[in-house]
Amino acid sequence: MLSKSQKNKLRKMGYFADQQGIMKRFLHDPGAWESHLANSSRYILNFVLKNRPGKVAILGSGWLLDVPLEELVAFSSELFLIDIHHPRQIRHKLRNYSNVVFLDYELTGGAAYEIYDMVKGANNGIRRDCGK
Secondary structure, eight states, rough: OOOOHHHHHHHHHHHHHHHHHHHHHHOOOOOHHHHHHHHHHHHHHHHHHOOOOOOEEEEEEEOOSSSSSSHHHHHOSSSEEEEOOOOHHHHHHTTTTTEEEEOOOOOTTTTTHHHHHHHHHTTTTOOOOOOO
């Protein structure tokens, strides 16, 4: 679970607005995304059908637009959806699937927050030595 400070930093970095922007662009012009989403979904599905991994993890799961969700839920003993923030609509949509696990995790290992802090410091007139 994200702390209040982390959520605040993500909001200031525009993360939540960017995430909403992805969905708005998709809804505004779904045809522009069709080929990419179909290719990504097909690649994931082919991999799962060929390798039968049992457990599947989607890193940066977001809106799951490019994920063959129904198939993954059916073919996986556990489906781990890993993202820094899962859209409320996605959590609601998958609430009844017992094999879906939501993991709130910042995949950069904290680098996003560190960069934010460095840029914020630079904007406040603080000069940082970048390893020199």
